[in-house]
Amino acid sequence: MVIAGGVAYDVLTPPMYTAAPLLPAAPLIAAPFFSTRTTLLTGIAAVMASTGLLFFHKQTNSVVSLTETLTVATVSALAVLINRVIQRSGERLASARVVAEAAQRAVLPEPEDRIRGLRIAARYEAAQAGAFIGGDLFAVQGTPHGVRVVVGDVRGKGMDAVEAVAVVIGAFREAAEQEATLAGVAARLERALAREGERRDDLDVFEGFTTAVLAEFPGAPADPARPRGPGECAGLVRVINRGHPEPLLLYADGALLPLRPSVPALPLGLGDVAAWPDRADETPYPPGATLLFYTDGLSEARDAHGVFYDPAERLAGRIFPGPEELLDALVADVRRHTGGGTTDDMALLAVARPGVGEPVRRRTMPVVPADGPKTHETHEADAVRGAGGLPGAGRPEVGEGDQGDDRA
Numbered sequence: 001m002v003i004a005g006g007v008a009y010d011v012l013t014p015p016m017y018t019a020a021p022l023l024p025a026a027p028l029i030a031a032p033f034f035s036t037r038t039t040l041l042t043g044i045a046a047v048m049a050s051t052g053l054l055f056f057h058k059q060t061n062s063v064v065s066l067t068e069t070l071t072v073a074t075v076s077a078l079a080v081l082i083n084r085v086i087q088r089s090g091e092r093l094a095s096a097r098v099v100a101e102a103a104q105r106a107v108l109p110e111p112e113d114r115i116r117g118l119r120i121a122a123r124y125e126a127a128q129a130g131a132f133i134g135g136d137l138f139a140v141q142g143t144p145h146g147v148r149v150v151v152g153d154v155r156g157k158g159m160d161a162v163e164a165v166a167v168v169i170g171a172f173r174e175a176a177e178q179e180a181t182l183a184g185v186a187a188r189l190e191r192a193l194a195r196e197g198e199r200r201d202d203l204d205v206f207e208g209f210t211t212a213v214l215a216e217f218p219g220a221p222a223d224p225a226r227p228r229g230p231g232e233c234a235g236l237v238r239v240i241n242r243g244h245p246e247p248l249l250l251y252a253d254g255a256l257l258p259l260r261p262s263v264p265a266l267p268l269g270l271g272d273v274a275a276w277p278d279r280a281d282e283t284p285y286p287p288g289a290t291l292l293f294y295t296d297g298l299s300e301a302r303d304a305h306g307v308f309y310d311p312a313e314r315l316a317g318r319i320f321p322g323p324e325e326l327l328d329a330l331v332a333d334v335r336r337h338t339g340g341g342t343t344d345d346m347a348l349l350a351v352a353r354p355g356v357g358e359p360v361r362r363r364t365m366p367v368v369p370a371d372g373p374k375t376h377e378t379h380e381a382d383a384v385r386g387a388g389g390l391p392g393a394g395r396p397e398v399g400e401g402d403q404g405d406d407r408a
Contacts, residue, residue, distance in 0.1 A: 002023075003022075003026045006049065009022065010053050010057075011053075011056065018068065020071070023046045024046060027043035027046055030042040030083070031082040032086050036080060036084060039079055043072075043075075043079055043080060044076070046072050047069065050069040050072045054069060108124065108165065108169070109139075110122060111138075111140040115141075116146070116217075118351055118352065118354075119322055119323050119352040119353075120349075121322070121327050121349070121350045122138055122140075122349045122350075123347070123348040123349075124346075125297070125331060125347075135155070135162070135345065136346070137150070138151045138349045140349070141172070141173060141176045143176045145176075145218065147351075148172075148214070148216050149214065149216075149351060150214050151244065151349050152212035152213070153210065153244065153347075155209050155210065164193070164196060167192055168192065170192075171189050171192035172185065172189060175188035175189065181280070182238050183240065183279065183280060186212075186214055186268070193209075193269040209266075209267040209268060210268045211242060211245075211267040211268075211296075212267065213245075214240045215238065215247070215351075217285065217353075219235060237249075237259075238280035239280060240279070241259075242266065244267070245295065246260050247294075248312055249283065249290075250291075250318075250320075250326070251288070252288025254317045255317075256317075259283055261281060263279060265278065287353055290352040291352075292311070292330075292348070293351075294347065294348050295346060298330075299311060301337060301338050301344075301346070303337050303339065304339060309338070323350035323351065324350075326352075331348070
């Protein structure tokens with residue numbers, strides 16, 4: 001289009017007006033957006049158009065016209081060179097992204113969707129576009145003592161924060177298996193961060209810390225396929241909070257309970273400032289409940305007027321079919337609140353206990369009654385009745401081994 005416009009301009013105007021600025025612009029425009037072949041063909045077309053204009057105006061003996069054509073050819077060659085540089089940069093960037101994704105999976109692996117009968121969902125939303133990992137962390141592990149969880153936020157940014165994340169998660173993986181109590185796990189993390197601080201020679205030795213919340217769901221059966229008895233699967237949850245935003249316990253009826261620590265404590269890594277024994281707070285964890293962990297990237301997300309996002313207020317009274325749906329709705333709501341962007345990384349982790357009668361392993365499929373398929377309105381009515389009149393319960397689900405649903 002640029003070449004055609006330049007030729008039309010040159011033909012339809014008096015000889016004193018020239019399209020020389022337009023013709024070399026075409027290959028320069030093609031260089032960052034198209035392939036090397038397309039850029040080369042665009043440059044050849046520009047040179048041919050400039051040469052054709054020389055013959056059209058009968059200026060083949062004009063030094064100025066020949067110089068213009070030579071300029072178009074030179075710029076076209078430079079455009080091809082620029083295109084190759086951009087192509088190589090794109091390949092290197094793609095390679096770097098692959099390495100970054102691999103590093104994220106190694107340092108911050110995605111937890112399994114089911115651990116010891118509990119349903120797990122996790123999200124990591126980076127504030128910086130193109131970033132994959134920062135100072136937020138989460139980990140879930142099945143242990144002989146139950147399912148144990150850590151969610152935290154390391155002070156600082158960049159590679160120093162990533163190194164600290166690796167230290168915390170590595171120490172948690174080992175301590176969660178070996179320590180008999182959740183307080184013992186917290187103490188091991190404290191010692192690991194103290195060793196990391198001594199290893200460094202910069203300001204982090206004195207100011208490094210990590211806010212963290214540790215949770216334990218005791219009594220989860222080692223074999224998730226084995227039938228669960230009354231109160232056998234995580235009938236309570238133990239929580240130790242070290243300066244982290246309080247988790248939210250969402251009940252099956254839409255009620256919400258913030259799990260505030262009975263005794264406030266300093267973040268991990270500040271043992272030299274103050275030391276006291278960690279005490280885990282116990283809270284009943286009934287069937288159908290979901291425990292939501294998050295970092296301050298969620299609670300400190302602001303809208304255009306500077307109003308902070310309040311997850312407890314936004315989630316109270318809402319019902320979600322599962323942890324995945326909870327996190328999907330939460331991420332979408334935060335984006336609406338902030339207008340599409342946040343200033344801090346955000347890590348989310350939801351742990352749900354299956355409701356009464358809900359199978360440990362289940363698959364979703366449509367249920368068609370014997371008298372024919374229901375209308376959309378009928379499905380909506382059934383969903384509302386199944387949720388006790390509250391929206392969000394979704395359509396019925398058929399579980400493997402559920403005889404009643406199999407008959408349907």
